């Protein structure tokens with residue numbers, strides 16, 4: 001269906017292709033043409049499409065009980081919360097339905113924390129190039145001015161600093177009163193696959209500043225969580241834990257659910273009536289969270305993500321460094337950086353049309369790879385071959 005006759009509001013400009021089914025790391029059109037999926041629905045289907053255990057859990061629970069509301073105890077929700085707390089070493093969980101909603105809870109907590117201290121205008125430090133969602137509060141926290149344009153966002157409530165720059169945070173601490181929290185992504189996804197200069201020890205540094213000033217240390221692990229970087233959560237590559245953490249995307253492999261996890265001084269901020277959601281943590285969604293958690297914790301899939309991620313990065317470097325191409329990222333969250341700031345977004349279309357490869361471009365010149373955590377070595381090799389051909393062709397013909 002072309003844009004002009006779609007009834008869908010044009011908030012996206014989708015590629016002119018529709019997939020009929022998916023299996024593992026492959027998507028198929030209705031004529032059964034296979035595409036290698038290196039995007040997994042934007043870091044969502046971490047276990048691949050239609051993972052048999054996930055499919056079985058959805059089918060069984062859909063035939064048993066889908067929804068009751070949080071006016072009743074929900075056994076699967078209790079179990080999912082325990083699983084996530086065990087995975088993160090954190091105390092308790094609020095379930096939402098998406099990443100933005102999980103972050104909405106995170107940011108409301110920061111404001112409440114300030115309110116409890118008697119602050120009049122609590123402020124949260126956020127990062128340049130960050131992305132936290134499209135609700136009013138989360139888009140206010142997001143860096144991209146295009147996403148905020150026209151919405152009278154709460155710009156006074158956020159202090160923006162360069163990502164990875166600990167001195168900028170210390171400077172903000174000396175310049176502003178009433179800071180309550182810092183919110184950041186351990187690796188920035190939408191902002192261009194940015195990794196802090198200091199690597200994950202940046203998180204240790206930020207935690208220390210938060211402790212010094214009694215701020216909440218809040219991590220957005222919506223994209224980096226659920227095994228994506230080779231550990232359950234990316235902060236587990238560091239030595240510290242956050243007070244508040246949000247996750248979604250890979251949490252239920254495509255079933256829409258998000259979660260906000262709290263610990264320490266954030267643990268008791270929300271009380272009965274502070275926050276809520278009709279759908280948050282349904283029996284169906286929570287059972288899928290448990291299933292994904294079981295697969296992640298009882299198989300070598302996270303180890304595979306770490307190993308194949310390293311392999312893909314080193315293979316791409318071997319093939320493409322001669323063209324000035326570099327790679328960055330961790331596990332199955334990889335940025336392939338082309339040597340110019342010229343717009344390379346056409347590469348997404350060329351990769352799809354000529355290589356039957358599904359990928360993405362961020363910040364004009366960064367190819368974003370988010371393959372399934374259980375990618376096989378053969379699939380890694382195919383990805384490297386396909387991407388190498390398309391990058392070489394792109395750089396040769398257009399000098400992007």
Ligand SMILES: Cc1ncc(COP(=O)(O)O)c(C=O)c1O
Nearest residue numbers: 098099100131132133189222223
């Ligand atoms: C880091 C991060 N935070 C928040 C979100 C928003 O999640 P959702 O689209 O599920 O609302 C995203 C989505 O891309 C994200 O990558």
